Amino acid sequence: MSVHPKKLLLALGALVAFAIPAFAQTALTITCRCVAGGVNDAEVQWLQNYVIPNFEKAMADKGTPVKVTLNQFGGSDEALKQQYALDLSVKKGYDVMAFDGFWIPEFASGGLLKPLETVAGSAVTNWDGWSHISQGIQDIMAYDGQRYGIANGTDVRMIFYRKDIFQEAGVPNADSWQPTSWQDIVNTAEMIKKALPNSYPLQIDAGTNMGEATTLQGYYMLILGTGEQPFMNGKWVIRSQGILDTLNFYKKIYVDTKLGDQRVQLVKDGRNQSFANFRDGITSMLVESDWFYRSVTKPGSEFAVKNRDQVMGWAKMPAEKPGMGIRGQDFVTASGGTGWVLNPNTAHPAEAWDLLAFMNSKAARDDFETYQPTISARDDVPVPNNPFLTTTAKILLPLTVSRPNNDAYAKVSEQIQLMTENVVSGQMSPQQAMDAYAAAVTQIVGVQNTVDLLKSASN
């Protein structure tokens, strides 16, 4: 990875723009958790090779020249969120910022972000791109009925499995494996564990170190299969049979049977270790989003699976029992998404919006697909030559559920992670962990916003 002198100059430009935006008349800044040659490299390549030059040219042609500077942030998502919050709290920050959808409610309700229409006016309302983005996907970057940003795309979650390991262990139908209940998954895992005693066949994320992955890839994928969600009918569910079933499943896998690698849920770098386990065949079933396919196991990457197209398959996540899933479904999945927001404090709201709209034009999103195929937010941007994404999107998107658009969500999510950690570490029983969760969530959202399904059932 090399940094050109030009890049240093650009960075210097960012410094100037940050410190004295008033003098930098048409300088725009944009940032993401992305480093050339490092994390989210595709984003950097796309921005630097396509977006910035083409946008600058388009604006110059219009007679309103701009200079766009990309600030590459190399830290963790959590660290980026901290910097955003600090910057926005003093009315600073970059003009256009990469944002995870589930941060929006927290930032919007704190007054740190403003609706796009408030920032950039009617140009937003009149943007022709909205008609190509479904309401559900617009909602990823929305709060309280207002749009705060534009989503790049969305994702879906599933079980990835290793056909080669399945065959080795004698699992029937290794090429088209599809469990229909949690018990099916356990049976398969036990079969593999028996054949390969040193393996940990199943990975369902748990614990605080995995952060939001625990909530969405782990807990959600299970609790949806019990027909419940953490937030139902405007209230947070603090006690329920679904929570107990979910926690008991975690306990069975990580504490009772060791079908999953307990260590990985608890150590600091566990998520990457879980990827390494899958790459090495120690783990043969792993619940993840399509990101696992398009980025983590991509050929040439650190966790690339050899002969991926032959040995790696995917299956839908079953409900606890057929028909028991959310909305009576047999199979469940969950979706999130990331996108870009406008800084409400930008000195150039019109130009910043122009940039955001340009980044989400059909041409720009088409170009992004050449760097990294993804399920685009726009319905007119197909996934090129990628049967995996095309198929999973078609099958799973109709089944999907998104996280609640609620400002307490991020805090409750941390409590969910904590609750799973308490169980998989073996230091609490599912009942105790649920009680601790109930107390903590009640403290966060207030008792009037909670519901105890066990209590109302017995009454």
Added chain:
Amino acid sequence: MPERRTILPLRTGLLFLAPAAIFVVAFIVLPFFWVAVVSFTNRSLTGPGALHPHFVGLTNYLQLFAPRTFLQPGQFGSSLLITGQFVLFSALIGQAVLGLVLAWLFYRRESWVKQTVQTLAIVAWIIPDVVVAFAWSAFLDYGQGTLNHILTGLGLPRVDWLLGVPMLSIILFNTWRGTAFSMLLFSSALGSIPPSHLETADVTGANAWQKLRDIILPLIRTHIVTDLILITLWTFNTFTPFLITGGGPAFRTEVVSILTYRIAFKYFNFGSGSAIGMIMMLINLAFALVYLSLLRRREATR
């Protein structure tokens, strides 16, 4: 203390003190008052508490001490107990005792051996946190780590350091990391003892332990107290264990500084985070007073 001639008049003294005082007021006293005030509010960085923070009285403090949750993993009480163990074993026992042993071992010996050992201890003390974190992650790794490599080489079973005995791991780590300070302080304290004191003991044939107990320790008592105060304060507030264990597994190594980070910087809940900061300061104050009063009492009985 006998009346001594004033070397610096008060006004000149204050003038000399002024630049440091400005820094201290700006970067320590002001933030301190911010923390003190915010600890009585529901202020947060995101969410409704960012838009309309208001005073909530003692709520933050009462929540920290809520009896139902106080001692649960990840809660304040449990974190306090962990911190207490961490300070007791890694600072008071680990660093101070090992520091004294090292200082005593090389007392009145100037040689390359002393230089080597002391330099190694100091290297452990001065290398940057993130580097130390890499080194210790590799050192303690279950599958490939150096320590388990040595254990298996000796025919002993491997230990799951970070998951099985995480407290022991961070205690060993912090002892290793911080012993140099106590060692340096005790070395120079020993160096300030007039040799005549020990020569008398040599004549009476006292052994090393007797000399240490009866002559050395009483003479360097004040240094011991100072050392204990400083390393207690520092260890109470160190964040480095986070780089090795992240506070886990399951909060078992979540010392108070990590808890504060989680509450103030992950949850952006400044009110509660500040309340923890205030309580920690009171605890530190209590420790300092206890040490100092021990010192006074000993002085009075002499």
Added chain:
Amino acid sequence: MRLLRLVLTRATFYAAAAIFAALFAIPLVWLLFAPFDARANLAVRLPHPFTLANFGKVFANAFAVRALFQNSIIQAGGAMLLVTLLATLAAYALSRSPIRGKDLLSYGLVLFSSIVTGTAAMVPLFLLIYSLGLIDTQLGVILVFTGGLLPAAIFIMRDFVDSIPRSYEESALVAGASAWGMFKDIALPIVRPGMMVVAVWTFVNVWGGFFVPFILLRSPSNMPASVAIYSFYTEGGTPIITLTTAYSLLYTLPVLALYLFVNWRYGFRFFGGIKS
């Protein structure tokens, strides 16, 4: 008999010294080998195949090189100069002038500083630096570190100043020396080893500090090495062992060199041992 005892004592001494040396050295052995190993993992082993290519790759990352050899040095060096100078002045004042409650003051400040340098006070510090207009400047980082480290530096420094016999200055006073003259000509030369200790201590603390620059800086061009090391992570966000260790080694050398230099030139030791 006496000879035997002497030999035994010596043997015990060397054995103890060897054990202590090993205890401190072993956790670092991996760090010493891995950067030279083309296929390093977490296991300790002699580099095989031996390579210097990792360093080449590190040096090719202009951002990280600049962070280490420019920004870290500016920040640690700036704070070092400020802290050493101000702490010496302040310690001299506390030692030599009739300021009331100065012991209480020293302790109180160390106590305060320990909470303020913790994570709880990062937000007020951010707001303060913001209101000074110093966000994303090296100066902001230097100021915050200086404020945070001064109390303990004054504490350490007082020990050195207190141990200067007062008679030196008393006779200078009789000869009509000014306060500044006494400080400069009498105190400074004697406490120089103390200043060196404080200087090294400050440098080391800023050099390794992650939080303050992370909170206060934004532009890659201002970041110090403690932040830049994260640029040697993979696309998935894991450290690339060969490169992070190579950078770690480079990142450690300056503090090591500074310590060795000061130790050789002035002796790295506390004076009479800090007294309370």
